[in-house]
Structure formats: structure tokens, C-alpha cells
Amino acid sequence: MFADLFPILFLVLLAAGILWIVWRLARRLGRSPAQRPEAMVQSPPAPSESRREPVLQPPARPPCTIPDAADVLALKAAIDNLARQVAALERRLAPTPVNQPVAEASPSG
Secondary structure (H helix, E strand, O other): OHHHHHHHHHHHHHHHHHHHHHHHHHHHHHOOOOOOOOOOOOOOOOHHHHOOOOOOOOOOOOOOOOOOHHHHHHHHHHHHHHHHHHHHHHHHHOOOOOOOOOOOOOOOO
């Protein structure tokens, strides 16, 4: 049953491909010469254009990636602050036993 459809399907796809190629060729030839993407022949550069001027500045160095003490201390403070926030959130979300009363903070003095 499907064996009869394979040659027909092949011919339909072949016809579609040929029509697509003809359509593209007609569109390309239908453009004005100013719009056609022609390969431009480039002339060799003049000898004065091929010379480069000397570089007066040394090449820029890449930025240093080694952190200094201030960066390390700022990172440590940020980590400590985040740890405090996580601990406070854990205390706030921890389930409180229903049977036991909540312990009140005793005044220290």
C-alpha cells in the first residue's frame, strides 16, 4: 500500500525543489543591477596603505585577577551576613512544639 506512495512522494519533493530553484533564480535576475550582490574585485592596496604606523603605546596588560585583602574581607563579611540571615530564617521557620510553652528570654543584668 505504502510502496506505491514512495515514488509519488519523491516526484513531488523533486518538483518542489526544482520550482524553488527556478523561483530563486527568477528573483535574482529580476533585481536591478544596483541591488545584485556581485563579487567585487578588490585591487591590491597601494604601497603607502600597506605600511603601518609604529605603535607609540605599549600594549595594555590584562587586569590582575588576584584579589587583594580588601576584596577577601568584603567577601568574608558578605558570607557571614548571609550565614546569619540563613540561621535567622531557619529559627523563624522551625516548627514550635504545640505541647511545650515557648521559653521567654530572661533579662540579663
